[in-house]
């Protein structure tokens with residue numbers, strides 16, 4: 008019997024790619040699925056439940072994976088932990104405070120949670136390269152592009168990056184924000200120490216770019232997502248395989264792949 012996976016958001020863009028990924032993996036088994044509109048129907052050989060609690064009481068899942076909605080994810084994760092199930096979080100929209108609560112619950116339950124603003128390999132490389140750059144170049148700002156209908160801001164990718172860059176090297180505006188002449192919002196938002204400008208327009212899936220600048224030169228590190236959800240499957244399933252051996256919260260796929268950066272370990 009393989010590792011038993013329950014997928015929240017199983018009918019969605021990412022969730023349906025994951026259902027296929029789990030079914031194609033010899034060491035994984037689809038144990039449950041959650042989605043409201045398809046509740047009662049069958050997906051990948053399992054009956055879709057209307058809620059995480061219903062899905063996890065009907066099955067003995069080892070891991071719950073959430074790709075639902077920013078308005079639902081926190082309650083879903085806390086429910087799974089309360090029910091003794093390790094969690095992988097793909098859904099965006101949770102604040103640093105929300106992650107604090109999840110971290111405390113995971114510690115209390117002795118369970119693992121892996122969350123990553125982006126589970127694609129190339130996005131995870133963008134994050135790691137940006138963190139390395141911030142150790143050397145203190146002046147940077149983050150541009151966060153997504154489709155016009157994305158409800159949460161900044162994206163999960165940009166939020167996690169901003170918080171982590173901000174811990175290594177807070178981004179300090181050349182003119183302090185309270186001294187700005189004109190609308191302060193035009194200078195973006197301070198997200199955990201990193202300055203983020205979010206753009207929401209049709210035709211984008213998601214792109215995140217950090218501009219590092221020194222006198223006379225600039226470095227731009229950019230990731231651009233395409234229209235397929237395939238890139239998120241490998242990283243999410245790697246996290247599912249690893250999370251069962253963890254206790255507590257790990258944020259960032261790059262930490263699973265490459266270990267903790269010394270600069271982040273020092274500031275933790």
Ligand SMILES: NC(=O)C1=CN([C@@H]2O[C@H](COP(=O)(O)OP(=O)(O)OC[C@H]3O[C@@H](n4cnc5c(N)ncnc54)[C@H](OP(=O)(O)O)[C@@H]3O)[C@@H](O)[C@H]2O)C=CC1
Pocket residue numbers: 015016017018019020021022041042043044045057058074075076077078079096097098099100123124125126127163239
């Ligand atoms: N970390 C990463 O690498 C990635 C993160 N994401 C993030 O994942 C999230 C989902 O994205 P995407 O796949 O495009 O979303 P979709 O809108 O395509 O799918 C959402 C899924 O969740 C279900 N759902 C929505 N609301 C609820 C709820 N309240 N309770 C239970 N199920 C719910 C939907 O079904 P129904 O409405 O019938 O319930 C559907 O199955 C977003 O936050 C996105 O930013 C996306 C891709 C990669």
Ligand SMILES: O=C(O)C1=N[C@H](C(=O)O)C[C@H](O)C1
Pocket residue numbers: 099124125157161162163164165212213232
């Ligand atoms: O909403 C999306 O589509 C995506 N969201 C993720 C995020 O919020 O960072 C990332 C993914 O590339 C697509």
